[in-house]
Amino acid sequence: MLYLSQRDDRWKNIKLGSCNVTIGSDGCKITSLGMLAEKYPNDVNNRFKGHYLSGCLVADATIPSVMPELEYKKGAYPCIAEVKVPVGQHFVVDLGNGYIVDPWTGKEIKNPYVKLNNRWYVPKGGTMADINWQERYDAEVVKNYKLTVDGRNKDARIAVLEAEVKAAKDERDAYKKQLENYECPKCPSIEESEVVKNWLVKLYEEIKAWIFKKR
Structure with a gap:
């Protein structure tokens, strides 16, 4: 998927359809x-010429043919x-994960608007852009443990969880090694660090079991 701004200098001053407004x-x-x-x-503007309503309005029914x-x-x-x-x-690209790409800026942001409705036109056949988006979506779902949402690529979710737990273990081991080399009065004890590590491992196992149960 291309990230585009309607205000790009290459087309911002081009007339939209036959109306007295611009892209x-x-x-x-x-x-x-x-x-x-x-x-x-x-x-896209050139394609819709002859199909616009009232000179510059896109009718959803014309989208599949145009x-x-x-x-x-x-x-x-x-x-x-x-x-x-x-x-x-105002129309935006809804990524489905609380984020949008706003054509006003061409940037991906957390949705600041009230959504009125979706117009369910998507890349045909699942383009590479769509696949990349799905991978980002799955990673974010796992990272935030929002596992009440069913989706594709559950194996990818497990892989992300495994990587995060491994990173937590590595960080804990590195921290333990540091404590062995010098005193740190304000640092948590090895026992406290062990509790955190055990909690992460337990959480991972529970989430992994939940995912397999949902298959």
Whole structure:
């Protein structure tokens, strides 16, 4: 998936459809579609000419024919989402994990908007961009132990957990070695460090068992 801003100098001043507005001012939806299809907004704008409603409005029903790189798949991410703004409409790319790519800036951020609805158009067939997104999503779910969410790649989740537990063990062992070499009055004791390590291992085992149970 391409991260694009509607205000990029390459196309921000291009007229949107036949309306008296530009891609930079009003091209959030075509820029979001372009990100998913990996097409620049000026290309998407040209494709929709002759298909726009009222000169510059994208009707969802026309998306499959104008953008064959995308398909309708309810519940799939990343997809288009409409969010609440003080005036008019605004569309973003919803990554499905609480984060969006805002076409106003072209950056991935934690969603600051109230989401009104999703327009379930996603990359057709699961593009490499979609796969990369799913891997990032799985890693974040595991890292934050948000395991109430069912998803793909449960083996990847387990691998991430194993890596985190190993890192915790390595950190604990390195810390123990440091304590053996010098005194640190303000540092927690070896026993306290052992409690933390044991808690991490126990948590990992519980989560791993939960994942296998859900398969």
